[in-house]
Structure formats: structure tokens, C-alpha cells
Amino acid sequence: MSQITLIKNAEVFAPRSLGRCDVLVAGDRVAKIDQHLTLPESVGQVVDADGAWLMPGLVDTLVHISGGGGEGGFGSRTPELDVRDAIAAGVTTVVGALGTDATTRTLNELFGKAKALEAQGITCFMQTGSYQVPVNTLTGSVRSDIMLVDNIIGVGELAISDHRSSHPSRDELIRIAADARVAGLLSGKGGVISVHVGDGSGRLQPLFDVVEHSEIPISQFYPTHMNRNTSLLEHGVEFARAGGFIDFTTSTTEEILASGEMRASQALAMALEQGAPVDQLTFSSDAQGSLTNFCDLGELRDMEVGAIASLFDEFRSAVQREKVEIPRALQVVTSNPARALGLKRKGQVAAGRDADLILVDPQRFQITHVMAKGRWQLFDRQPQTAERSD
Ligand code: ZN
16 A cells, blocks of 8 residues: 655755755655645644754665675674664665675675565665676676666675775776676666775776776766775865765774774865865765774784764764755765766655655754655654555
């Protein structure tokens, strides 16, 4: 049965500020946004938001949903994502990927977990491949994975400038990007390569080289971990000014920060100051990934697990600590990541888009309600056991 919900008196950030509005949800989509909408109680549910901020559900473009390899031996393998953590964090769309380990962590497993998260109420896409080249795939090629498997939207996390990378050649990168791009064009998906960038001296040079020596546009690559150090951030600003999207990782530890990483919120403020266009900047959580701190010799010093809650926390810090205006900080965790990966129905509160919404208490800057695909998953801070229509 399709549901109708009217949310009244919300301060809407779409992420653009729309002021005080009512939002009508029909089925899994937003039907209408207007100043005064009415709905007879017999037709559907009416919720008075009473001035709460209504925002798009967050879009997290990098989550190791099936758990990460762990880089301190098998004992350090990390657990898979719990959907309740995503919902509590206001994340209604996640993109799952493998990382360093594509031997004991497989695409089959990733696909199963993506389907599980969808059955549990949120939206989950996934990337084919891993850090490694040649790219491991589900169906035999990057092209057929993107074209034939609904959940697969691109390739990632392919690693460059990192001691754990396969050190792909320029020609290898061109070939992978070309395959992903064509498959994306044919299937109406982004076909983007999410790129893990390590702390190697090459920084983003391998991607700049591809763009210079091929017909591949810069927007086909989406590098992450750009807040790793100031030198990488500077290269990232150059990349964003040339029309690419760059991503800052919100999960971190005190040790990693002490070794030169910046908080995502701080990196956002610095990138804006250095002239990066706000439309090209995103945050992702890297949740369930192992947060490794290697010493100079490449030996693992310590390890923690990335948390999906860090995405909203860094959005809040961008507003409260770094004084970035709400719509600008919000687009970095909603509409920008959706555009970066070509997720057309995600990341905005607008008629016709998916009804993925959060309500935020403006006094405490805390999430009180989460709606995913038109259904409440969190209501007044209470998790909802969503009854299903199927
Ligand atoms: Zn990574």
C-alpha cells in the first residue's frame, strides 16, 4: 500500500534554503513542496515539524558495508555496517565498496550486503573492483558489471599513490575509465571511478596524466581522502578547479590527525578559502574501513574502525566550528555526492525525487526523524520497525 505523509511547518533546506514550507510525500517520492498544503487525516499521516530543519537524507559515497580487510592481519578484520547506525546518522543512501582486501572480501558478499540494506529500508549502491588492478569483477568485466547489475554504478576504490596500490599504469587507468564511462553512458549510470589516494608523493598526478593524454573528462574520477595532508589538499583544490569532484573522509582518529590529517570540516573551510568551487566538494565516511596509521617504514602502528556517524558530525562541525553556511555545508553531504556519482533521484528535497528526508532539531543540531523511500525509519528519535508492503 502506498503511503501519504504531509510534513508541515518545516524550515526546508533542499539543500538550498526554501524557508518555512510543507512537504507532501506520496509513496516513495516527494510529491509537492509549498507554503500551505492540507491533507485530510483519513488520507494519510500529518506531522507537525514545528520549525525543525527538513533536509535531504545524507548520501555517503564510501562505506565498506561488508566490512574491511583489516591491515594488521586477519585478527583486525572489521565488521559489516549495521543499518541502524546508518539510520541514526541520517544516512539514507550508501555506496558500498571493497578496499585493500579483495581476496577474503568478495563482490558476491558486497552485493548480498547491498541487497540486505535495501531490504532493511535504505538505498544501497555498490562499486565493482577494489584497490587492485586488473579490476576484479562480478560478471567478467567492468562494462558488464555496470550494465547488467542494477546496484553497480561504477568502479572503486581503485588505489593510487599508495603503498597498498597495484600501481596501475596510465594506460591501465585510461582503459578502466573508458570501460566504466561507456557502460555508464549506455545504462544511464555515472560510470565513475572512485579513487583511493594514499600519501605517496604522486598525489593526483596519475589522474591529471590520464586527463591530459586521453579523451576521458576529469569528472570520470572521484578521488577520496583529500584531507590526508595539506599537500594533497592543495592538489585536490587544483583538481576541483579543473572541474573534478574531490572527497574528504570524515572518519579519523586523534593519532591520524596528529600525523597531519585535517578534519573534513576543516579541509572544507580551507578548500573554499583556496578557491575550490563548493559544488565540487563532498564528504564520505569511509565507515567500517580500517583507519590505519602506518609509520614511515610502512609498518602498521594502530587501527580503529570508521564510523558512519562521522558524516553528520563533520557537517555539524562545518556549520558550527568553521562557520560555513548551512546550505553550503549541507550540499557537501547530499546533492554534491549524488551528482558526483550520477545518482539522479538522490540528495535533494524536490518534487519527483526520492522521499529521503531528515528532520533536525535546530537547538541541539540533532537528528530526530529519518524517512527513507517514503517510510519513517526514525521517528522522534525512536527507531521504527518498518512494516513492509511486500
Ligand atoms: Zn580508501
